[in-house]
Amino acid sequence: MSRIWDNYQTDVSYDELMFSSFQPRQGSHSLCQYLNALTRESIEKRKIAAELAILEMGISFTVYSDEGNIDRAWPFDIIPRIIEADEWRFIEKGLKQRLRALNCFLNDVYDKQEFIKEGLIPSEIINSSKNFRHQCVGMKPRHNVWANICGSDLVRDKDGTMYVLEDNLRVPSGVSYMLENRVITKRVFPELLENIDILPIDDYPAQLYEMLCSIAPVQVSSPQIVVLTPGIYNSAYFEHAFLAQQMGARLVEGSDLVVEEDECVYMRTIEGLTKVDVIYRRIDDEFLDPEVFRKDSILGVPGLMRAWRAGNVALANAPGAGVADDKVVYAYVPEMIRFYLNEEALLPNVPTYLCAEPEQLHYVMQHLDELVVKPANESGGYGMLIGPQATSKQLAAFREVMKKNPRNYIAQPTLSISTSPTLCNDKVEPRHVDLRPFILQGEDIFVTAGGLTRVAMKKGSLVVNSSQGGGSKDTWIINVEKR
Numbered sequence: 174m175s176r177i178w179d180n181y182q183t184d185v186s187y188d189e190l191m192f193s194s195f196q197p198r199q200g201s202h203s204l205c206q207y208l209n210a211l212t213r214e215s216i217e218k219r220k221i222a223a224e225l226a227i228l229e230m231g232i233s234f235t236v237y238s239d240e241g242n243i244d245r246a247w248p249f250d251i252i253p254r255i256i257e258a259d260e261w262r263f264i265e266k267g268l269k270q271r272l273r274a275l276n277c278f279l280n281d282v283y284d285k286q287e288f289i290k291e292g293l294i295p296s297e298i299i300n301s302s303k304n305f306r307h308q309c310v311g312m313k314p315r316h317n318v319w320a321n322i323c324g325s326d327l328v329r330d331k332d333g334t335m336y337v338l339e340d341n342l343r344v345p346s347g348v349s350y351m352l353e354n355r356v357i358t359k360r361v362f363p364e365l366l367e368n369i370d371i372l373p374i375d376d377y378p379a380q381l382y383e384m385l386c387s388i389a390p391v392q393v394s395s396p397q398i399v400v401l402t403p404g405i406y407n408s409a410y411f412e413h414a415f416l417a418q419q420m421g422a423r424l425v426e427g428s429d430l431v432v433e434e435d436e437c438v439y440m441r442t443i444e445g446l447t448k449v450d451v452i453y454r455r456i457d458d459e460f461l462d463p464e465v466f467r468k469d470s471i472l473g474v475p476g477l478m479r480a481w482r483a484g485n486v487a488l489a490n491a492p493g494a495g496v497a498d499d500k501v502v503y504a505y506v507p508e509m510i511r512f513y514l515n516e517e518a519l520l521p522n523v524p525t526y527l528c529a530e531p532e533q534l535h536y537v538m539q540h541l542d543e544l545v546v547k548p549a550n551e552s553g554g555y556g557m558l559i560g561p562q563a564t565s566k567q568l569a570a571f572r573e574v575m576k577k578n579p580r581n582y583i584a585q586p587t588l589s590i591s592t593s594p595t596l597c598n599d600k601v602e603p604r605h606v607d608l609r610p611f612i613l614q615g616e617d618i619f620v621t622a623g624g625l626t627r628v629a630m631k632k633g634s635l636v637v638n639s640s641q642g643g644g645s646k647d648t649w650i651i652n653v654e655k656r
Contacts, residue, residue: 270514451486548582
């Protein structure tokens with residue numbers, strides 16, 4: 174009788190579940206043993222059950238294409254990824270350290286700019302950042318926290334080291350899929366989850382709600398919280414609706430809100446206007462308020478920045494937080510941790526070349542076929558070049574765009590990022606994965622137990638974004654010592 178592990182071969186990358194030969198890592202022993210006892214037919218039935226659950230639960234995402242927006246069922250692989258709790262506790266500590274430093278930096282950038290004055294980052298990088306908002310200078314968000322919700326992407330290299338690949342500080346998405354992945358896994362493997370000590374993740378909506386309450390204007394004891402969405406055509410609309418429903422908050426669009434003469438924000442309801450105290454906004458800065466940013470925006474709320482600057486409403490994340498989302502600024506985070514916290518970074522950055530530096534640009538040009546090049550402010554895997562997989566024509570074209578605007582690009586070595594066993598048709602094969610944990614900071618700081626594991630469904634591909642054909646897995650943080 175054939176089993177799914179027959180012929181499974183790890184490649185040169187670190188495998189998240191097992192060593193080079195079929196030897197499960199300590200934390201994944203029970204999972205591997207369980208899966209090995211299942212026949213291919215039984216696995217196929219569970220895969221079909223997961224697909225049906227996704228359709229039943231309406232879990233979808235939108236892909237933008239030349240043919241229009243396509244709504245797709247969420248791509249999910251039933252074999253979970255495992256991280257042992259001892260390792261996770263260290264990662265969690267490193268993520269908290271990183272977000273604290275980033276918020277110190279944001280507070281400083283919009284105030285005294287001591288980090289710049291000390292010569293630790295060139296002022297041109299900040300002044301030329303498309304996400305630096307001069308309208309935010311002098312503002313003091315509650316608790317001095319600008320980025321309340323952060324999704325940092327982690328990748329593991331072949332030696333097992335976990336690196337921070339980037340920080341998403343504007344409107345990071347994916348947490349709803351992390352939560353729904355666990356729900357689906359409980360349906361597919363109910364007996365397995367009963368026997369393994371997995372840290373829970375279902376407290377995230379409560380933690381998000383508590384964080385949002387903590388940033389409400391000081392005079393408000395029981396805040397009215399809303400989730401502001403661009404609407405049903407946004408790729409993350411499922412997530413906006415999901416989080417609002419989970420928190421018991423209203424899901425609103427810009428046209429549902431109005432700023433009155435008292436510079437407070439009100440929500441239109443059938444009972445009349447209701448004052449709003451905290452807005453979890455899922456709209457980019459430039460569409461947030463047509464009085465201040467893009468005049469043609471119909472997604473935002475005229476006067477919203479006036480209400481925010483008057484301290485009558487809290488916005489999460491605060492406008493202007495995206496300056497720390499810039500991939501060029503990312504390169505300076507270890508120095509931020511030294512400067513603001515007087516500590517060394519617990520989680521390393523991926524070595525990064527700044528194309529704005531002539532010597533580093535020269536190196537990048539000479540080694541473009543070995544590097545990954547990213548634009549400073551894109552997301553979703555768009556606009557990047559993976560040198561080893563690029564054609565000579567693509568390399569030449571990228572050299573030209575980098576020459577025209579070197580400030581807009583960074584380059585990093587191509588890591589051999591880790592793999593995880595993934596069900597591909599009727600067999601299991603290694604596929605590359607990353608991890609996006611979510612960190613909340615308000616009065617307190619909180620990290621999800623694990624995060625969203627994204628997986629490249631194409632063999633050999635390093636691109637894990639769902640918009641580029643990637644899928645996802647449930648992520649288990651295992652308490653090995655309690656087994």
